[in-house]
Amino acid sequence: MKRGKLVIIMGPTGSGKGTLERYALSLHPELVIPVTATTRAPRPGEIDTKDYYFFSHEEFDKKMSEGFFLETATYGQNKYGTPKHEVVPCLEEGKLVLLEIEVQGVRQLQKLIPKDDLLIVYIEAGSWEDMEQRVRSRAPITEEELAKRRHRYEDEVTFKPEADVMIDNRDGHLETAKKEFADLIESILKTSYIS
Numbered sequence: 001m002k003r004g005k006l007v008i009i010m011g012p013t014g015s016g017k018g019t020l021e022r023y024a025l026s027l028h029p030e031l032v033i034p035v036t037a038t039t040r041a042p043r044p045g046e047i048d049t050k051d052y053y054f055f056s057h058e059e060f061d062k063k064m065s066e067g068f069f070l071e072t073a074t075y076g077q078n079k080y081g082t083p084k085h086e087v088v089p090c091l092e093e094g095k096l097v098l099l100e101i102e103v104q105g106v107r108q109l110q111k112l113i114p115k116d117d118l119l120i121v122y123i124e125a126g127s128w129e130d131m132e133q134r135v136r137s138r139a140p141i142t143e144e145e146l147a148k149r150r151h152r153y154e155d156e157v158t159f160k161p162e163a164d165v166m167i168d169n170r171d172g173h174l175e176t177a178k179k180e181f182a183d184l185i186e187s188i189l190k191t192s193y194i195s
């Protein structure tokens, strides 16, 4: 029988998760990238049901009480959640689902998804000092926002020892990181489906 696999890609903001995900999808369009939900406002260019399901806090809470989500998390002022229908049927069909979520959600899915069907990939982006330098060099940032980033960074890093795979994407490693991630996805696509 075909078995699906849920691959979670996680790591601090700015660690390059999105770049690696887009690269893997460009090579393997059959990957499923679930649309998740949030209560935060859409950013310019973001489209409802494509980038996120944009819910009000009330809608989100109602959906949550109806069992709509596989996991939920509060991140900053906002809630995030993975709709069950975006993941469960795809796993049942034997597909590879690639989900990019933060650490509170990862801990919930670890309890919910059988170990054999789950792979957690942590993207290593270096020390907080490296991240701080990267963030500061990109755009002006307030000390308050920087403190928030640091808090999130420290949260994500706590998970590192529990991840199944770690990919080194510190400065200067992007090309090898892309190759490693693509090879990993390819090996799962090739091997994990027949049981």
Ligand code: 5GP
Binding pocket: 036, 037, 040, 071, 072, 073, 075, 080, 081, 082, 083, 100, 101, 102, 103, 104, 105, 106
């Ligand atoms: P952003 O608001 O910048 O799009 O996302 C903020 C964070 O929320 C990112 O780290 C992203 O991985 C995470 N995130 C997005 N959707 C979900 C979700 O459904 N569940 C959880 N736990 N985290 C999510």
